[in-house]
Amino acid sequence: MKSPITGKEMPLCREKRRAEFRKESFEIVFHFYKCEDSGEQFTTTELDELNLAQLHNQYRYSNNIPFTDEIAKVRNKYQVSASSMSEILGLGVNTYRNYEVGEIPSKANAKLISLADNPNYFKELVKSCTTLKENDRKKILKRADTLINKNEEQFPTTAVLDYIFGSDNKGKLTGFKKPNAEKLAQMVLFFAERMKPYKTKMNKLLFYADFLNFRNSAFSISGMQYIAIDHGPVPDNFQSIFEYLSNEGYIKREIQHFPSGKEGTIFATSDKHKFDASLFTDAEMEILNGVANKFKDISASDIKEISHLEQGWIKNENNKSAINYEYAFDMDGQAIHR
Structure with a gap:
């Protein structure tokens, strides 16, 4: 400028x-x-x-106030319109719609929206709403009952996913996004389709995608927490994550043997899943493509060395601790532009 x-x-x-x-x-x-x-x-x-x-x-x-995508997710899972949701919550239509596009709710309204995420509590809100049409009320209650039954049936699976990917919003340690298993799976699938990287390289590609997106928008893409280990930044619990993605057919892991006797794991695509770009915003896709183009021809060992130039890794490697996403603002230096 x-x-x-x-x-x-x-x-x-x-x-x-x-x-x-x-x-x-x-x-x-x-x-x-x-x-x-x-x-x-x-x-x-x-x-x-x-x-x-x-x-x-x-x-x-x-203040435990849900973000815009979380607010919209609550409404979408009940398959109701914004106007119906505002009636059920007792809010003005314009007030509620503004929450979905960025306005920050009051603490009281934020708590109400968070409670509505629970289908049992949401049912009580629907029952007490006097302005809903009877047909709409029945449809919404039926949907809530379906979700209650579904949650009970899938609880073990949900618990496993929370353990593998994380379930808490840790603020600066997750880029102000809750860990999103589907988005991370699609990111892994994207890079597997583009370049069949080794595991070491895949970890760095994910790191750069999430942190560069945070640098531009103050949000990560996947909500994953990254740890600084000897080989560079990696998603927390990455071994279990890749095991899960392999078992679910998102990727195939191929073992490459080297003359030295060592071996490496290559991430390839499978026939079970294809990359779904609809899960990502245009800005997120620009980041994913940019990272893929930047590192396409760079080896796993070289991208590891590049990641060792990042302040986020340098400052946290000794204690093998989680990397604050604010280090993303230092990433326009020599490391990624080397």
């Missing part, structure tokens, strides 16, 4: 700042351009959105 004062290109700067939202203060990585001659600071619409997203994300996380 050029300075409106001098016309010279301005460097992009980042610094930790405290910002306030609804009388609560949070620390964010504030992005801005600085005119080196005048000292004046400037932002763009994109930087304003990124700075504000960081602030809103921390407020939601701190």
